[in-house]
Amino acid sequence: MTYHADQSGTSITGGPVNHLGLSFSRLEPNQFINWIGLGLMTPGNKSLSFVDATVLNQCRDDKQAFEMLKRAELLVPRGQALQLQLLTYHGSNQPSVPTQMLYDELLLELESRRLTTVFLASDMKMVSALEPLLLQRYPKLDYTIETLNDQYHFSTTQLAANLQQSESRVIISLLESPQQERMLSRLNRLMQDQLFIGIGAGLPESIMEVRANESTLWRRISLALRKKRHSILLKPTQWLGYAARWFEARLHPQGDTTQLNLAILGSSWRSRLLRTLIALKASSFRVRRALGRLLKRTLDLVGVGTGLLLLSPMLIIVALVIKLSSPGPVFYSQMRVGLRGKLFRMWKFRSMYTDADKRKAELEAQNEMAGGVLFKMKRDPRITPIGRIIRRLSIDELPQLLNVLTGEMSLVGPRPALPQEVEAYPVLARARLEVKPGLTGLWQISGRSDLPFDKQVLLDTAYVHTQSTSNDIKLIAKTIPAVVSGKGAY
Numbered sequence: 001m002t003y004h005a006d007q008s009g010t011s012i013t014g015g016p017v018n019h020l021g022l023s024f025s026r027l028e029p030n031q032f033i034n035w036i037g038l039g040l041m042t043p044g045n046k047s048l049s050f051v052d053a054t055v056l057n058q059c060r061d062d063k064q065a066f067e068m069l070k071r072a073e074l075l076v077p078r079g080q081a082l083q084l085q086l087l088t089y090h091g092s093n094q095p096s097v098p099t100q101m102l103y104d105e106l107l108l109e110l111e112s113r114r115l116t117t118v119f120l121a122s123d124m125k126m127v128s129a130l131e132p133l134l135l136q137r138y139p140k141l142d143y144t145i146e147t148l149n150d151q152y153h154f155s156t157t158q159l160a161a162n163l164q165q166s167e168s169r170v171i172i173s174l175l176e177s178p179q180q181e182r183m184l185s186r187l188n189r190l191m192q193d194q195l196f197i198g199i200g201a202g203l204p205e206s207i208m209e210v211r212a213n214e215s216t217l218w219r220r221i222s223l224a225l226r227k228k229r230h231s232i233l234l235k236p237t238q239w240l241g242y243a244a245r246w247f248e249a250r251l252h253p254q255g256d257t258t259q260l261n262l263a264i265l266g267s268s269w270r271s272r273l274l275r276t277l278i279a280l281k282a283s284s285f286r287v288r289r290a291l292g293r294l295l296k297r298t299l300d301l302v303g304v305g306t307g308l309l310l311l312s313p314m315l316i317i318v319a320l321v322i323k324l325s326s327p328g329p330v331f332y333s334q335m336r337v338g339l340r341g342k343l344f345r346m347w348k349f350r351s352m353y354t355d356a357d358k359r360k361a362e363l364e365a366q367n368e369m370a371g372g373v374l375f376k377m378k379r380d381p382r383i384t385p386i387g388r389i390i391r392r393l394s395i396d397e398l399p400q401l402l403n404v405l406t407g408e409m410s411l412v413g414p415r416p417a418l419p420q421e422v423e424a425y426p427v428l429a430r431a432r433l434e435v436k437p438g439l440t441g442l443w444q445i446s447g448r449s450d451l452p453f454d455k456q457v458l459l460d461t462a463y464v465h466t467q468s469t470s471n472d473i474k475l476i477a478k479t480i481p482a483v484v485s486g487k488g489a490y
C-alpha cells in the first residue's frame with residue numbers, strides 16, 4: 001500500500017481518487033483527526049463532506065451544490081455503492097474505515113478541545129433523536145442545535161449572524177442533500193474561520209451503532225438493519241441516477257476532457273429525461289396546488305357552517321349585551337388588507353367605545369407592541385367592560401365567520417392587517433399577503449399579542465410556505481386551548 005503527503009503534510013492512505021470530477025480521500029482515524037486539527041489551526045474557512053451515491057445523485061445536476069463538493073478541502077466516500085464504483089473504475093481497493101468511527105473520532109476530538117459546535121438540523125424530530133445521544137456519549141461537548149424548518153429559508157444572512165454571534169467554530173450539517181450543500185455554500189461566503197462539515201441525516205444512527213458495538217449481538221443486528229434504510233438499494237428513485245453515473249464513469253474516464261464529455265452526454269438523453277421530469281413535477285405541483293385550494297375552501301365552508309350552527313345562541317346573547325351595555329352599534333368594521341393586497345371590510349363585535357379611532361393618536365406613545373408596526377396596549381382605556389371579556393376569549397372575532405363564508409378570509413392564515421400597517425411592513429413581512437388572512441394561525445396559538453412583530457412575521461411566513469389541509473386542522477384544534485387560556489389576548 002502506498003502513501004503520499006498532502007499540502008498540509010498529513011499522510012493519506014492510497015492518495016486521492018478522482019471520480020466524476022470530485023477528489024475522494026480515504027483516511028485512517030488518526031490521519032482524519034490530524035486533518036481536523038490542522039484545519040482548525042489554519043486561518044480561513046475549511047470544509048469537509050461525507051459523500052455517498054445518494055448525495056452524488058442529488059447534487060450532480062445542482063450547480064451550486066456540486067461546486068461546494070468540488071471546492072471542499074476533504075471528501076470522504078461512504079456507502080457500499082460508491083465504494084464499489086471506486087473499486088471498479090479506479091482500482092481503489094484499500095480498506096475503507098467505517099464512517100461511524102470517523103464521526104465518533106470527530107465528536108470526541110471536538111469534545112476534548114472544548115470548541116463551540118453548532119449542528120444544523122432539519123426539524124425537531126432530528127433534535128429529539130440526536131440530543132439524548134450527544135448527552136450520553138459526549139457529555140462535555142459544547143454544542144447547540146439550530147433547527148432550520150422554514151424560518152431561515154429566505155434569510156441565510158440572519159442564520160450566519162446568529163452563528164457568528166454564538167462564537168461557533170465548527171458547523172456540522174445534518175440536512176438532506178442538496179439543501180445541505182447549498183446551505184453550507186452560502187454560509188461559507190458569509191462567515192469566517194469556520195470548519196464546515198457535511199454529514200447528512202444519518203448521524204443519530206451512526207452514534208447508536210458505535211454504542212451498539214459495546215452492547216449485545218441483537219442490538220447490533222437491530223441497528224444495522226435500521227442503518228440500511230439510508231442505503232441507495234432502498235431508494236428506487238435514485239437507481240436511474242446511479243446507473244447514469246455508472247456509465248459516465250465507464251464511458252468517460254477522468255482526464256482533461258471530463259467536463260466536455262459530461263457536457264456532451266448531458267445534452268442528449270440525460271437532458272431530455274431531465275426536461276421530462278421537470279415538466280412532470282411542474283404538472284404535479286399545479287394539480288396539488290389546485291387540489292389544496294379546493295380542500296382548504298371545503299374546510300372553510302364546513303367550519304363556518306358548523307360554527308354558525310353551534311354558536312348562534314351565544315352570538316345573539318353577546319350582541320344583546322353589547323347593545324345594552326354601551327351606546328353604539330353591535331358590530332364594528334374596518335378596511336383590512338387581504339390576499340395579494342386586496343382590500344375588504346372585516347367585521348367584529350364592537351369591544352371599544354365609539355370614539356376609539358379618534359383617541360388612538362393620543363395613545364401612540366404608550367404602544368406596547370415591539371417593532372412599531374402594530375398597536376397594542378394591555379390596559380387600553382378605549383375598551384368597554386364587556387369588550388375586555390369578549391377580547392380575552394376572542395369572541396369579538398367570531399363575526400369574521402361571515403368574511404370566511406364570502407371568501408375574503410379563511411379559517412387559518414395570517415391575521416388581516418390595516419392598510420397603514422402594511423405600508424410599514426419590511427420586505428420579509430409582505431409574504432403574509434400571499435395567502436388569505438385567517439381567523440387563527442401559528443402566532444395566535446403561540447402567544448398572540450405577547451409575541452413581538454418580527455416573531456409574528458417568522459411564524460406567518462413559515463405558515464405560508466408549509467400550509468396544508470392537515471396542518472390547518474391541527475392549528476384549528478390547537479386554537480381552542482389557546483383561546484381558553486387567554487394568553488396574549490388584550
